[in-house]
Structures are given as C-alpha cells and as structure tokens.
Amino acid sequence: xxxxxxxxxxxxxxxxxxxxxxxxxxxxxxxxxxxxxxxxxxxxxxxxxxxxxxxxxxxxxxxxxxxxxxxxxxxxxxxxxxxxxxxxxxxxxxxxxxxxxxxxxxxxxxxxxxxxxxxxxxxxxxxxxxxxxxxxxxxxxxxxxxxxxxxxxxxxxxxxxxxxxxxxxxxxxxxxxxxxxxxxxxxxxxxxxxxxxxxxxxxxxxxxxxxxxxxxxxxxxxxxxxxxxxxxxxxxxxxxxxxxxxxxxxxxxxxxxxxxxxxxxxxxx
Amino acid sequence: xxxxxxxxxxxxxxxxxxxxxxxxxxxxxxxxxxxxxxxxxxxxxxxxxxxxxxxxxxxxxxxxxxxxxxxxxxxxxxxxxxxxxxxxxxxxxxxxxxxxxxxxxxxxxxxxxxxxxxxxxxxxxxxxxxxxxxxxxxxxxxxxxxxxxxxxxxxxxxxxxxxxxxxxxxxxxxxxxxxxxxxxxxxxxxxxxxxxxxxxxxxxxxxxxxxxxxxxxxxxxxxxxxxxxxxxxxxxxxxxxxxxxxxxxxxxxxxxxxxxxxxxxxxxxxxxxxxxxxxxxxxxxxxxxxxxxxxxxxxxxxxxxxxxxxxxxxxxxxxxxxxxxxxxxxxxxxxxxxxxxxxxxxxxxxxxxxxxxxxxxxxxxxxxxxxxxxxxxxxxxxxxxxxxxxxxxxxxxxxxxxxxxxxxxxxxxxxxxxxxxxxxxxxxxxxxxxxxxxxxxxxxxxxxxxxxxxxxxxxxxxxxxxxxxxxxxxxxxxxxxxxxxxxxxxxxxxxxxxxxxxxxxxxxxxxxxxxxxxxxxxxxxxxxxxxxxxxxxxxxxxxxxxxxxxxxxxxxxxxxxxxxxx
Numbered sequence: 001x002x003x004x005x006x007x008x009x010x011x012x013x014x015x016x017x018x019x020x021x022x023x024x025x026x027x028x029x030x031x032x033x034x035x036x037x038x039x040x041x042x043x044x045x046x047x048x049x050x051x052x053x054x055x056x057x058x059x060x061x062x063x064x065x066x067x068x069x070x071x072x073x074x075x076x077x078x079x080x081x082x083x084x085x086x087x088x089x090x091x092x093x094x095x096x097x098x099x100x101x102x103x104x105x106x107x108x109x110x111x112x113x114x115x116x117x118x119x120x121x122x123x124x125x126x127x128x129x130x131x132x133x134x135x136x137x138x139x140x141x142x143x144x145x146x147x148x149x150x151x152x153x154x155x156x157x158x159x160x161x162x163x164x165x166x167x168x169x170x171x172x173x174x175x176x177x178x179x180x181x182x183x184x185x186x187x188x189x190x191x192x193x194x195x196x197x198x199x200x201x202x203x204x205x206x207x208x209x210x211x212x213x214x215x216x217x218x219x220x221x222x223x224x225x226x227x228x229x230x231x232x233x234x235x236x237x238x239x240x241x242x243x244x245x246x247x248x249x250x251x252x253x254x255x256x257x258x259x260x261x262x263x264x265x266x267x268x269x
Numbered sequence: 270x271x272x273x274x275x276x277x278x279x280x281x282x283x284x285x286x287x288x289x290x291x292x293x294x295x296x297x298x299x300x301x302x303x304x305x306x307x308x309x310x311x312x313x314x315x316x317x318x319x320x321x322x323x324x325x326x327x328x329x330x331x332x333x334x335x336x337x338x339x340x341x342x343x344x345x346x347x348x349x350x351x352x353x354x355x356x357x358x359x360x361x362x363x364x365x366x367x368x369x370x371x372x373x374x375x376x377x378x379x380x381x382x383x384x385x386x387x388x389x390x391x392x393x394x395x396x397x398x399x400x401x402x403x404x405x406x407x408x409x410x411x412x413x414x415x416x417x418x419x420x421x422x423x424x425x426x427x428x429x430x431x432x433x434x435x436x437x438x439x440x441x442x443x444x445x446x447x448x449x450x451x452x453x454x455x456x457x458x459x460x461x462x463x464x465x466x467x468x469x470x471x472x473x474x475x476x477x478x479x480x481x482x483x484x485x486x487x488x489x490x491x492x493x494x495x496x497x498x499x500x501x502x503x504x505x506x507x508x509x510x511x512x513x514x515x516x517x518x519x520x521x522x523x524x525x526x527x528x529x530x531x532x533x534x535x536x537x538x539x540x541x542x543x544x545x546x547x548x549x550x551x552x553x554x555x556x557x558x559x560x561x562x563x564x565x566x567x568x569x570x571x572x573x574x575x576x577x578x579x580x581x582x583x584x585x586x587x588x589x590x591x592x593x594x595x596x597x598x599x600x601x602x603x604x605x606x607x608x609x610x611x612x613x614x615x616x617x618x619x620x621x622x623x624x625x626x627x628x629x630x631x632x633x634x635x636x637x638x639x640x641x642x643x644x645x646x647x648x649x650x651x652x653x654x655x656x657x658x659x660x661x662x663x664x665x666x667x668x669x670x671x672x673x674x675x676x677x678x679x680x681x682x683x684x685x686x687x688x689x690x691x692x693x694x695x696x697x698x699x700x701x702x703x704x705x706x707x708x709x710x711x712x713x714x715x716x717x718x719x720x721x722x723x724x725x726x727x728x729x730x731x732x733x734x735x736x737x738x739x740x741x742x743x744x745x746x747x748x749x750x751x752x753x754x755x756x757x758x759x760x761x762x763x764x765x766x767x768x769x770x771x772x773x774x775x776x777x778x779x780x781x782x783x784x785x786x787x788x789x790x791x792x793x794x795x796x797x798x799x800x801x802x803x804x805x806x807x808x809x810x811x812x813x814x815x816x817x818x819x820x821x822x823x824x825x826x827x828x829x830x831x832x833x834x835x
Contacts, residue, residue: 137344139601246600 002032003063004050010070012040013090014049017073021060021081021100029054064089069109075102078119091128094121097145110154113147115140116164121147129154129173132166142166142183146228155192158185161202165228177204180250186227190258198243199250205233208258216242216252218265225253238262272297272305273766275733278315279740281702282322283711284724288703289740294320296731299765303727313768317739318760321706322723323382323732325713328501328537328572329654331372331386331409332400334393335584338604339366339616339655343582346618358778365581365618365655369403373782374775375661377406380734380759383714383722383785386411387537387653388452388503388586390612391418392809394444394818398784402824405778406762406769408722408732410785412501413444414586416451416483417458419610419808420801425486426478431835433486434493435795438833441494443817445786445826447717448498449491452586453505454483457613465589466505469518480505481522488526488533494789494833497718499535499570504542508590513555516542517562520569527568535716538574538653540635549597552627553690554634560641563648570716571642572649575635575666576621576628577658578679584616585656591615610808621658623679629687636669636676637691640698645707646715663709664756670700670708672749699746702738719785731766734759783827791833 002024018035033047046052050064060081064074069088076092079099091109094102098117107125113132127149132142133156141160148167155173158166161180172187176195180202190208197213205225219239226232237253254262275294280287295305330336340347347362352371354360361368367375376384384407389397391413401409415421415437424433437449455466455473462474469481484502491500504519506512516536527533536542545555563569585591588605594617595603604616621628635657642648650667654660668675676693683691700708714723721729737755738745745752758773769777797813805813820826 135345135348137342137346139345 001055001057001059001061001063002029003053003055003065004046005053005064006066006068007049007051009067010039010049012070014039014071015073016046016071017076018046019062019064019071019074019083020076020078021062021083022078024062025060025081069107072109075100078102088125094119097121107151111135113142113145115142116145116147117143119145121145123147123149123151126151126170127153127157127168129156130159131157132161132164133157133159133178139179141180153187158183161185167227167231171208177202177250180204184227186231186233196243196250196252198246198248200243200246200248202250203227203253204251205237205253207233207255210254210259212240212252212254212262213243215245216240217244218268219251220269221256221266222253238265271766272310273313273731273763273768274305274307274310275313275315275320275735278318278320278735280320280725281706282725283703283707284715285726287725294725294733296733296763296766299731299767301725301727301729301731313735313761315735315761317742319702319736319738319740319755320725321380321734321736322710322714322725322729323734323762323764324376324380325710325717325719325723326376326381326384326651326660327535327649327713327716328387328574328651329384329660330388330584330656331384331404331654332369333386333389333397333411335586335614335616336366337396337400338614339582339584340368342602342604342616343618346580346582358775363661365579365659367659369400370405370778373405373407374778377762377764377770377775378758378773379661379663379756380736380762380770381407382732382734382762382764383408383410383719385409385447385717388412388414388450389444389446390414390586390608390614391440391444391816392608392611392811394446395822398445398818398822401784402781402822405782406764406775406780407782408785408827409782410447410717411444412448412450412498413440413446414450414452414612415440415487416454417612419804421487422458422473422476422478422483425482426476430486430489430493432796434490434833434835435791435793437487437490438494438789438791439795439797441496441787441789445784445818445823447785447787448496449487449500450503451484451487451500452503452612453507453590454480454502456480456505456589457586460588460613461607468515469505469522484519484534485523485526488523492526492533493835494791495831496787496789497829497831498716499532501535501537503537503585503587506542507587508541508544508594510544510546510548510552513543513545513558516555516559520562520566524566524568530567532570532716533568535570535572537572538651538656539571539638539648540574540576540631540657541653543634543638549627552630554630554637554692556634556637556641556692560638563642564644567647570647570649570712571638572651572653573635573639573666574651574653574657575639576632577652577662577665578621578623578628578632579658579662580618580620581655581658582616583619583656584614586612586614588613588615591617594619609810623683626684626686629683630690632683633680633687633691633693636693637696639670639708640696640700641692645700645704646712648708649713649716650705650708661757664753667705667709667756668749668753671702671705671752672746673697673699674747675749675753702740702745731763733761733763735761781825783825784823785827785829786823787829787831789831789833791835793835
C-alpha cells in the first residue's frame, strides 16, 4: 500500500495519469518517486509533488491524503486495485477505468468516470459537471460499472450513457442523461431542467422535483422501480417515454408525490 | 540550388517505360537533368531501394470550408491523435481531418508531393487558398464546383456554350482553380428546395435543364477551354443502392464526346457509385458491370474511393446524400448547408466497421473495381480522404491491391454476408510495383495533364520518393506487411530537389509547395454587365467586386496558361 501526501498547495493543474495501482504494481517507492507528471507546462516527477510512503501491507491500494483538486487523471485506465482519496480530487478521475475501485472522501472535478467500462467509483462528497460523460464531441459514453455520489452532481451527468449505473443521493444539474442509450441513473432529490434530452433508451429515476420535456409522453403510473439488483425505489412514479424527437424508448420515472403539477398528464393515460 | 545524385536505385517510371531498372537519377535546380557534377553533388545511396516519382493524389479533401467545418464539429477526432511540435515541424492534430501542417507532413512522409483538393464552392475559394498556403511540402490544386453554379445552368439551358465557356474561364481565374468539379449535377440546386434529382433526365427546378445536359455541356466547355484535366464528376444517386446503373448511364451518355480515344470524364470515388440491389438489405456489388464497361471503353478515368474501416468523417458537397446518410447512420451530429447559388454541403462522422454487412461489402467493391479493370491507367488509388478513410491508410489500400494474402486476411474478419457476396476470393490478380506506380503517380499525373510530374524523365520536377523495398529480394505479395510499412514511411522524399523527408521523418518543413491553377485565355472576356452585378447583389451574400480571389491570396503561385478556342 502506498500513501501520497502533497508536499505543498498546488496552484496550477497537474496531469498525473500515472497514479494507478496498475502503474504502481511491482514498483519500489524509489521507482514510484521517479514517475513523470506535468505541473502546468513543466515536466516533474511524482516525488517533487508528493511525499510517498509505503506501508507494510501487500495490498495494491493507493491512498492520497490532502487537498488535490488540481490533480487530474488519477486512476485513468486502471484495471484493478483500489485508490482511496481523503480530500478533494480534480478532473478526469477514473477516466476509462476498466476495473477496481476508487473511493473519494471529498469532492471530485468534472469527467469523473468518463468513458469507464467497469469498476466502482464511490464519492462521499459532490461530483462535478460531466460526471460519467465522455469528453466533448465524443459520443462513446460510460459502458458499465457503478458510480455512487453522496452529495450533488453538476450538469451533463451521464451523457451518452451506454450502460452502467449512476446513483446520486443529492440533486442533479441540467441535461442529466443527455443522449443516453442504456443504463440507469437514479437521483434521490431534485433535478434541473432537460433531463433525458435526446435519450433513446435506458432509465432515469428522479425522487424529487423535475421538469419534463415536451418531447416525452406519459406511459403509466408505477408503484416502484428497480434501479439495479440492490436498489428498488418505492414510488409511486409517473413513467414518461421518450425522447420522441429521436423516436426514443427511454423511461423517466418521476416521483408522483413530489411533482403534483404532473397530475394533468393523468387524463392522457 | 544544390545538385543531388540518387545512385543505384530500382527505378519504376511507367511514363518512360522503366520497370525496376537500376539507374541513377540526377537533380539540379529542382528539376531532373541528364548530368550533374559527381564530385560536388550530394549522393543518396539508393541501392536495394525502390525509386519512384513523388505521389500525385487526384482527389483528397485537404482544405476548404467543409474540411474546416468537419474539424470544428469533431473535437474527439483531434484529441485521439495529437501531434507534438519538434524543432523542425509544428504541432497539430491528426486523424480523419488533420490540421493543415500535419496534412503536409504526413503526405510527405508517404512519398506524396502533389495533392488535388476534391472540391470547393467558388464562394469559399478564399478560405481554401488560405488553408492551402498553410499546407507545406506539397504542390496543390483544387477543383471548383460548377455543376450547379447559376450562371452555368442559365447559359447551358440557353444552349450558349461559348458564353458558358467564357464564364467558366472567368470563374477559374477568379477562384484560382485547376479543374471543373461537378457534384450530383442538378441535385444540389434541387436540394435548395428540399428535393433531389434521381435520374439523368430529371428536370432541375426553375432551370429547364437535366443532369445529362449539364454533364455534356460542361464536357464541351472543358474542351473549348482546352483545360488540362477532364471534368471531375461525382455522379447522381451517389451512395444509394442500385446506383451502378446511373453510373453506367452517365458513362454511356458521354461516349460520343471523346475523340482519339482520349478521356473526357473522370468519375471520382467510383466505389460509392457502384452499388447494386434495390435496397440496403439486398445490397450487392456492381463492380463487375462497371469494370466490364471500363474494359471496353477508353473515354473515362476513375478513382477508387476505397473504404478502409476507420472512424472517419464524411464530407461532400452532395447535401441530399449526406441527409440520407444521417437518416441511415443513427442520428449522429451533422452539418448540412446550402451554399447560396452554387452548391450545398454536408458533414457526418462515420465509422466503417468490418462487422457491418454494408461497410464490409463497400470495402470489397472498391478493390473489386480496381482489380477487375485491366488497365491501371484508367483507375487510380484514393480513399476520397476523408470519406472512405484518412489518407494515411493508403499503404493499407496498396497492400490489398498487391497481395491476395492481405485481402484474405482482412476478408476473414468481415461480416459473413459480405464475405459471401464479395467477388474478391475469385480474383487472383496482384498488382505489380509498375502498376501501383501508375495508380498512384504516373496515371494520376497523366489524367491531370501535368507533364512534368509523375515521372522521372529529364525535365520533370525533382519530386522523388524512395522506399525501402528491394524488388529483387522482397516478395511483396507474401511479405505484404513489410512492404506496407515501407510505403507508409518513405526513406527519402524530395520536393523540388530538396530532401524533405528522411527515414520517414520530416527533416525540412520550409518548402511551401506551389498552388497550381489554370488560367484559360479566351479570345473575348465573358460578359460582365450590370445585370450580372445585380444578380450578385440580389442572390449572393457578397458583392461581385469581393468575389474573386486576388493574387495576394496565394503564397506560391504556379499559373498554367491554356489557350482556349473561344
């Protein structure tokens, strides 16, 4: 087990895709110290920025202690092992990850779990914009895995989702599940406008308030909905089908109790 | 300028009938000469290597408004393939729509020295030339979209060929273009009204003219102006199943215009125009019919438009075609535009996949046509960059052409329905280096009417490519991967007698390359009167005075004067 502690406060963005259990495996502390990272436009080594300590335990996990919201691409492409971050972490955390687990006891920046295929990301704070969404322009979103967020998430979460589960305990921003084609998103509290825009399939469950786009149509009222094997949410829920502008068959489950203004839809049932 | 002597290489020069002979090439003042001072000259030892003229690409979308729009809508295409700066080259991005500098570097690394841009609307010509200026190491030219330009349509409908020719001459001078490009004639004008033309005899709205009349008219205009290249045609019904019949009808419609067996028409990216079957589920290859016709006639040249299985970006002036592709391809992001009174345009990212029955068969069709046409002077190698695949895939296409083993290796991975329908297993032909040289440089240079390119005879431009292929020891048909690698990174590329690439790396990026354009000299100028200017005011967004590309837009101008017969 390796522990990283920042030696000082970081002022400029740091690109550190090398902080993954795969990269650290079978490396001594001295070797890990020499791994290259960039700080702004300068090439430095990991040892220049972090105090690196090795614990006796053999497990392939990495612990980062401290404020790291400028540090980007931690856990990029990881396939196994565990990263525990006690503090905030920057953008692209767990991008393209294909296995393992990342636990963040703090907030994350944008594009957390972007294009991930497998694995688990647990965020015990807030997650930034574009969580689980591909980088700009790309239409290949998250394919599998699980992201759980205890706090709120920003805008454009779960864009182009092609599989996997996103669970949010707090609120969500605009364009939740934009263009999604599979998978499920569960937001326990409120959701900003345009949830599910251009979705073609998949499931969005909102426990709080939301706005429904005019391109969605009412389908039914359901007493409960299953998000994944562990989570079944008690309703009742209005079920909306859409996005019809893309001939979509996606479903938005909107809480009946928290959205009384949707009552007028009932006459179309 | 320094003298260079290339010693002991195996020369392949089809224009001068040289096939893998050991000879020396002498270069002085940017030209190939008979003799140099051997003691002073820089000597390049090419023993055991293949020496060819620099490649000439007849159709590749490397610059212009739609190329740039494609760059804008595809950030994901760029961050997949960043190119770092070196002490010699600039930074940029690659993949399906590379930045201007990277376009120049990567073409040069493959031994190409001249590239002709697929199309540009006259209105966007200024933008085009600014981009061409930024593409180093290559000589460039462009075809200008004229098939739906209002003045052309008006004069052809009136039957006034001479005035039409004078207008075309004026347009060539004003846009600094190299040839006449016709895209889906009549269809682009119809697209302005949400319609398309579906056969050679459909009427174009408001103009009382048919695609057949436009094609025939412009061929006659091309002859009157004595332009170096034939007209460059993207056929009607492109990309629609069953369109091989439209292609054949087009070929038949212009048979009588050819004299002395000279080509009068170049049909570009023929692969997209050789589809058989009533719909996509009954999609079949029309390669046999096209090849049979081509083998019996001499009035045409073609280029392949080969599909190479990559995540690419389709872009064409054929707006209605891109619309149907958008409907077909699952509603990806896209651009469709109407270029005022001249053309239309569309751009859609597209991923050609081996496991798609249609895409895999498209791959097969391109190769079938190239292999079934017996005379390599009639068909040239392109991918219609970036429509079938980016130009860096050319070595792959070459490998499929010269090695049956390479074709079989790819066919094995293709969708089984495509495997069943493909004619490739029945074709044993493997192209020789001589034939490859024709399809990539000699034939294209000849079709473009470039007398000092595509060969290594005395007086030719000193554009030379040297590849690490020894024809005596390397059997390219068996070791296709070794040869493919050699074709993708030239050992040396010389542009105008200057070494620009060595061992597959750009070593000199300061050779700007020329912009070649044709200046047809008519006896009388075209009628530019108040009526024409009024039309510009009424129908174009820019004034007549601001329309032409002035000389200062072109960094290195290479003007080709042609005497017209009107």
